[in-house]
Amino acid sequence: MAMDARRLDRRIRIERDGPSKHDGFQNVPGSPAVLAEVWSSYRAGGGQERYANAENAATAPVVFRVRWRPDFDPDLHGGLTPNDRVRYPATDAGALYDIKAVTAIGRKKWIDIAAVRRVGR
Secondary structure, three states: OOOOOOOOEEEEEEEEEOEEEEEEOOOEOOOOEEEEEEEEEEEEEEOOEEEOOOOEEEEEEEEEEEEEEOOOOOOOOOOOOOOOEEEEEOOOOOEEEEEEEEEOOHHHEEEEEEEEOOOOO
């Protein structure tokens, strides 16, 4: 799969929850840690809207393609998983995307991160 690296024109931040803490009642996720800020391409998928349980919500699926890195490879220990998330753009005010799937493309060339942004309440 040939892809021109010039298409990596979006800056994203990969985040992971820190170690869980006990707040006296239950375990809660720790503060999010930034794993990396990387350049990626952005490909939007078709969105959908739904109304269920008195909740009006929409989803916006996307695929971020980044250069292969050993710490992102889903087949290696410590790689990206659906427990991680993407922040785009890579600022504190950027939207959060829940990772749904991580796929290595080619032989250590690219990694596709399929994610969904929740767009409503």
